[in-house]
Amino acid sequence: MARYFTDEHEWIDVDGDTATVGITDYAQGQLGDIVFVELPSAGTSLSKGGDAAVVESVKAASDVYAPIDGEVTEGNGALEDDPALVNTASEGDGWFFKMTIGDASQLDGLMDEAGYKAFCDSL
């Protein structure tokens, strides 16, 4: 399973022809205490760079973008009851949604873990 990162601080795990998407630990740290996550419903068609979800911290609402094209297959129901999972386990149990991979070539433009770490260090 390969994990990729976007410069908008989303991560995407690719497993066969499906992918799991969340926001990075760096992103949750910047957002602070998360109080609500609005997830796309199954069947929603996403396009790379377009709005996919909204994450609400105490302070503000922030958009989460689709890292690639595809269709949402499942939202993480656990975030409804416990949105703070995004703070405590952003790159694990705090995942946002699963999606199909519409265009695998789009993954080539994303960063790997080392690349993303270097990107964050440069911010």
Added chain:
Amino acid sequence: MSEDTEIEETETGTLPLDAWHRGKGARMVEFAGYWMPIQYEGIVAEHEWTRTNAGLFDVSHMGQLTVSGEKAAAELEKLLPGAISTLKPGRVRYSLLLNEEGGVIDDLMVTNVTEEGGEPTYYLVVNGATKWDDIGHLREHLDDDVTLTHMDEQALVALQGPNAATALNRVMRGLIDDLVFMQSVDYQFGEWPLRITRSGYTGEDGFEISVPAEFAEALCDRLCAEIEVRPAGLGARDSLRLEAGLPLYGHDMDESVDPVSADLTFALTKKRREEGGWMGHEAVMKVFDAGPAQKRVGLAIEGRMPAREGAEIYAGESKVGRVTSGGFSPTLGAPIAMGYVASAHTAEGTALEIEVRNKRLPAKVVSLPFVPHNYYRGN
């Protein structure tokens, strides 16, 4: 917006406690033209700490002014709708600067700091983002016989929370024995001349301490050495004041809103409402007599999704208002908001809807504050 042509693009300013905040690991953001700490360990943690212990907030961006002279009270009463001439030394009053149309230029605290036998002097604390316009307004309208001083060498910190008095009393013994909410004293702490006022903007008991900039860091270190005290940032200050139902200038009121619509009628002293003689009196009294077309109210929102500033408020299909402050209440564990709603829909318990990202969130008009105030008014 100001049309002053002399305003130039300036760099973000630094305040006396800038390095202190950074040393405490604060995340700094630009606010009111300055670098300010939005949070240290986290907004919710700082919020909860302030509600249960004591948070120390830097509010040095705010403008600290004095107006002095034999005619100071009478001159201020030309611009403020509250009674200043009857304000006793050591007493504090919340008031408003209004324009001719009755719009709110700023809200502020006025303290009578006249010393015994001394020249009448009033200490004003105004909002940071509006202070330069306020100073211009005061200079333009106050008589030349009174002196306006901008105390720009002073820092201002607010110690807020149910344990603020316990902590402060241990540091400055005997200070607070007779001090109740909305009272103020001069206090010489060693070589530091402080002005300590029992007030704040969190809904909790607490103190605002004006300190010469050069002693600000040492004062904050001294206060934070107390077990009850931790630094808290602007983020917690905003969620605390929202829970306390306190309006934030530039969001919950501005020059387009009169004090009656803003539900700040308490700041219009009865005698002064009747006698007038203050800027905006005629316009404000029209609204006061006829009743406002819309009013600031509290809104409790169902579910967990917060409604933010700018969200539209509906009664059925008709748009009846707009959210001016909104967020998630850590104390209540639910979203809350304040907004302006057409007067027909402002009764407590009225069911409304707020539109957020094309969804309608059920909401209910509730009385303010959302979380009860905890001011110390004496035994």
